[in-house]
Amino acid sequence: MSAADATRQLGAKLAKAAGILREDxxxxxxxxxxxxxxxxxxxxxxxxxxxxxxIADSTQLDLSVPDxxxxxxQSLTVGWVTVPPRAGSGGHTTLFRMVEAVxxxxxxxxxxxxxxxxxxxxxxxxxxxxxWPNIRAGVRDASAGITGVDAxxxxxxxxxxxxxxxxxxxxxxxxxxxxxxxYFYPRGSLYSLAEDTYRFGFRNIALxxxxxxxxxxxxxxxxxxxxxxxxxSVYRLLDGRERSGVVLYARPTVPRRGYWLARLALQRFHExxxxxxxxxxxxxxxxxxxxxxxxxxLTPAELNELYNSxxxxxxxxxxxxxxxxxxxxxxxxVPVVNDSVHSRADLINEHVAWATPTPHGIAAALSAVxxxxxxxxxxxxxxxxVRQFGWTKAQGDVLRILxxxxxxx
Numbered sequence: 001m002s003a004a005d006a007t008r009q010l011g012a013k014l015a016k017a018a019g020i021l022r023e024d025x026x027x028x029x030x031x032x033x034x035x036x037x038x039x040x041x042x043x044x045x046x047x048x049x050x051x052x053x054x055i056a057d058s059t060q061l062d063l064s065v066p067d068x069x070x071x072x073x074q075s076l077t078v079g080w081v082t083v084p085p086r087a088g089s090g091g092h093t094t095l096f097r098m099v100e101a102v103x104x105x106x107x108x109x110x111x112x113x114x115x116x117x118x119x120x121x122x123x124x125x126x127x128x129x130x131x132w133p134n135i136r137a138g139v140r141d142a143s144a145g146i147t148g149v150d151a152x153x154x155x156x157x158x159x160x161x162x163x164x165x166x167x168x169x170x171x172x173x174x175x176x177x178x179x180x181x182x183y184f185y186p187r188g189s190l191y192s193l194a195e196d197t198y199r200f201g202f203r204n205i206a207l208x209x210x211x212x213x214x215x216x217x218x219x220x221x222x223x224x225x226x227x228x229x230x231x232x233s234v235y236r237l238l239d240g241r242e243r244s245g246v247v248l249y250a251r252p253t254v255p256r257r258g259y260w261l262a263r264l265a266l267q268r269f270h271e272x273x274x275x276x277x278x279x280x281x282x283x284x285x286x287x288x289x290x291x292x293x294x295x296x297x298l299t300p301a302e303l304n305e306l307y308n309s310x311x312x313x314x315x316x317x318x319x320x321x322x323x324x325x326x327x328x329x330x331x332x333x334v335p336v337v338n339d340s341v342h343s344r345a346d347l348i349n350e351h352v353a354w355a356t357p358t359p360h361g362i363a364a365a366l367s368a369v370x371x372x373x374x375x376x377x378x379x380x381x382x383x384x385x386v387r388q389f390g391w392t393k394a395q396g397d398v399l400r401i402l403x404x405x406x407x408x409x
Contacts, residue, residue: 027287049083049116049158050193054143056164058199064170069408070150076107076406079152079167081142081159084113084124087131088297090323091178094207094391095155096132097229098176101395102402109137112146114162142166151406157181160197172405175202176398177223179320180214184256195219203405205398210320210345224401228326228346229391234300235330237383238308243375245277245293246366247306247313247333249324250285258316258338258357265314265362266290272367279306307331312353312369314362321346330386332379336365351382 020028070076080099085092099109113124125139142159146152146167153174154160160175167173175197182194198204198215204223206212215221248266251257263285266278270290281295281303295306307313308331315325315335321343325335329351337343338357355365372378 048190050161051116054114054116054162054165055193056161056196056200058196058201061164061200063164063173063201064168065172066150066170069406072403072407076150076403077110077148078102078107078402078406079110079112079146079149079171080137080155081112081114081146081152081163081167082155083159084115084119085127085131087127088299091156093132094178094323095176096128096135097391098153098395098398099137100134101399103136105399105403109135110149111135111137111139112142112152112162112166113139114142114159116158118143145169146171151402153402154197154202157194157197160200160202161193163202164197164200173200173202174402174405175200175204176207177204177211177215178207180211180218182218183214183319203401205401207394208320208346210342213345224397226394226397228321228323229389229394230323230326230330230386231300231390232330232386232388233390235304235307235327235386237332237379238305241308243309243311243332243379245279245310246370247279247281247310247328249313249315249322250280250282252283252285256318257322258318261338261357261359261362262314262316263288264359265366266292268359268363269366272363273370276311276370279310281306303327304331307333311375312336312366314366317343318357325352326386329382332383334369334378334382336362336369338362349385351378351385 020032080095082092082095103109113121115124121139121141128135128139142162143166146163147169149171151172151174152163152167153176154163155176163173182191185191185194198219198221204215204221206215206223206225208228209225212223212225215223248262250259252259267289270278278290278292279295280292281298284294284296298306307328310333312334313328313336315322315328315337318338318340319342325337325347328335329349334351334353336353336355337347339354353365353369355362
């Protein structure tokens with residue numbers, strides 16, 4: 001390229017940047033520049049959740065199991081393979097409930113954390129101890145090998161690969177499946193790698209009928225199945241609370257949580273009901289086209305307080321049903337849920353407001369809930385409709401399946 005051509009090209013780019021700055025402001029220009037840098041630096045590779053040597057292949061696996069099973073009089077050592085949790089992570093909360101149940105039964109547990117980026121294990125352990133203090137399990141680095149256990153449980157598709165690659169010693173292997181994770185991605189590499197984990201030969205434990213149905217229909221598998229719970233010791237009606245707003249669990253970077261659709265719906269809802277406060281928790285979202293109270297990350301008790309001040313909430317999920325929906329119900333908040341065969345598989349409750357998953361459909365469902373005249377009656381009925389056994393059914397099922405796999409029938 002000649003110097004003159006280079007100068008003209010630079011001038012054109014500067015003119016385009018000036019136009020963006022003039023029309024859309026500095027934030028928009030910064031976003032465009034960041035996008036260019038993202039592409040040029042191949043930052044998308046950071047989204048690959050596994051290192052090369054940690055990718056297993058179902059066509060090449062030959063995993064060993066112990067020659068003999070321990071007697072039932074002998075307690076087990078059980079490994080749980082997971083990625084480092086964010087504070088308050090819902091998926092980890094569910095997993096750690098299972099760990100607690102296994103520990104209460106007298107078995108020893110070890111957490112094997114897989115951090116693809118090589119983070120500080122001690123920092124990860126501090127998060128676990130602060131947010132899930134009831135867990136006694138040791139915390140180890142999965143990259144150093146998954147050893148010294150009678151059985152190990154994978155908790156996501158990436159950790160299933162890690163277990164297959166790093167857990168070569170004889171052991172029993174299980175897979176606690178909270179979602180059909182290929183659905184997290186478009187058809188392609190990540191979809192295929194996630195789907196392949198169900199062919200690894202682990203004993204599959206499906207949380208809920210949606211996952212079980214997907215495993216049956218997509219891969220002709222017959223998993224063990226347990227069901228969702230709800231911690232009604234935390235999520236419950238509180239006396240003397242006045243309900244006035246609507247609430248959203250915001251996860252903009254997680255496509256299955258439908259954030260963009262929820263935001264569009266809330267914009268339309270605000271145009272109809274500008275007097276109704278809108279609350280966000282989870283991710284703090286800036287530059288919204290409507291006013292919203294940003295709560296950020298909340299503890300379960302704080303979240304229950306927020307639900308008890310809310311008339312309705314958006315419980316969006318486009319794969320397995322979100323735990324948020326039943327937790328809202330338990331606190332007397334009517335969940336507005338995007339209608340789908342997946343969502344309905346595990347949430348059978350007449351107090352749910354099912355919405356066509358469009359901006360208008362969701363806004364209309366929210367509007368119908370907030371304009372009802374019987375808020376207190378509705379809240380009480382919603383709370384009373386939630387099953388009161390908490391997570392004990394799932395905990396008992398997982399313990400039974402784990403012991404059956406390790407000890408034998």
